[in-house]
Amino acid sequence: MKTTRFGRLGLLFFVLISVNCKPKNETQSEESKLVMNVIPEMPKAQxxxxxxxxxxxxxxxxxxxxxxxxxxxxxxxxxxxxxxxxxxxxxxxxxxxxxxxxxxxxxxxxxxxxxxxxxxxxxxxxxxxxxxxxxxxxxxxxxxxxxxxxxxxxxxxxxxxxxxxxxxxxxxxxxxxxxxxxxxxxxxxxxxxxxxxxxxxxxxxxx
Missing domain, CATH: 3.30.530.20 (START domain)
Known part of the structure; x- marks a missing residue:
């Protein structure tokens, strides 16, 4: 039972680390995409x-x-x-x-x-x-x-x-x-x- 609990805690810790350690440039890219989706681009006359x-x-x-x-x-x-x-x-x-x-x-x-x-x-x-x-x-x-x-x-x-x-x-x-x-x-x-x-x-x- 102790090994099972440790395994579950370890898996949870790994998931949390994976989510929070996302590369900074990747996060900024997603934020930029979100802003672009929120604010429509102005069409060009041409x-x-x-x-x-x-x-x-x-x-x-x-x-x-x-x-x-x-x-x-x-x-x-x-x-x-x-x-x-x-x-x-x-x-x-x-x-x-x-x-x-x-x-x-x-x-x-x-x-x-x-x-x-x-x-x-x-x-x-x-x-x-x-x-x-x-x-x-x-x-x-x-x-x-x-x-x-x-x-x-x-x-x-x-x-x-x-x-x-x-x-x-x-x-x-x-x-x-x-x-x-x-x-x-x-x-x-x-x-x-x-x-x-x-x-x-x-x-x-x-x-």
């Missing part, structure tokens, strides 16, 4: 479109990611920080946005504003979303993609809005580049006024 980056605004906002996302991650709230919009209607499925429709204020001399539809093809809470414009559309661009993202940096949030698209002709392309530049300037100023912060990058294609 996975969806061939069009180049035409406009980008990048801001450092003095607020937690969750607060910033509660505004910029909800397309229906766009009119709060984009003055050209009258309203935005968004569709959700299982708490993820699947698409939205923008209703713009009428331009001078017009009674009805433009309507624009976007399909959301990727959406992750507190990380970002990717949308593509319905074609054809009132703005004349094709192969379009918008990527809105937020990320943590110390005590603030990095907010980025990238826009890719092509157009049927050069005048239409340049018109859209200039229009987006003005729209993103407006968005940047309003978000900075809302959260405090600064502009890190304001990219305009060809300028």
């Amino acid at each position: 996975n969806f479109v061939d069009s180049p980056l035409r406009n980008r605004i990048k801001l450092n906002l003095k607020a937690p990611v969750s607060e910033v996302w509660n505004v910029v991650g909800r397309p229906e709230r766009m009119p709060e920080y984009s003055m050209g919009l009258n309203k935005v209607e968004a569709d959700y499925s299982e708490q993820k946005c699947t698409g939205f429709t923008c209703y713009f204020h009428p331009m001078e001399g017009q009674n009805i504003g433009l309507e624009h539809k976007e399909q959301v093809i990727w959406y992750e809470e507190n990380i970002g979303y990717i949308s593509q414009s319905q074609e054809p559309n009132n703005f004349g661009y094709t192969d379009s993609l918008a990527l809105v993202s937020v990320s943590v940096t110390e005590d603030s949030t990095i907010f980025t809005w990238d826009i890719h698209y092509n157009a049927g002709d050069e005048p239409t392309l340049h018109l859209n580049i200039d229009s987006y530049a003005m729209a993103l300037d407006d968005i940047a100023n309003n978000l900075i006024q809302l959260f405090d912060g600064k502009i890190l990058e304001n990219f305009v294609y060809g300028k």
Whole structure:
């Protein structure tokens, strides 16, 4: 009986030593895999479109990611920080946005504003979303993609809005580049006024 007990205790000790003496690099590898599984990787624009980056605004906002996302991650709230919009209607499925429709204020001399539809093809809470414009559309661009993202940096949030698209002709392309530049300037100023912060990058294609 003594030999049997010793054998069982020895086996238990061997198992405990085997579990707790796992190589450090192996443990770190498993932890890294766990983190990668918890935080989805941000897709790249090139996975969806061939069009180049035409406009980008990048801001450092003095607020937690969750607060910033509660505004910029909800397309229906766009009119709060984009003055050209009258309203935005968004569709959700299982708490993820699947698409939205923008209703713009009428331009001078017009009674009805433009309507624009976007399909959301990727959406992750507190990380970002990717949308593509319905074609054809009132703005004349094709192969379009918008990527809105937020990320943590110390005590603030990095907010980025990238826009890719092509157009049927050069005048239409340049018109859209200039229009987006003005729209993103407006968005940047309003978000900075809302959260405090600064502009890190304001990219305009060809300028």
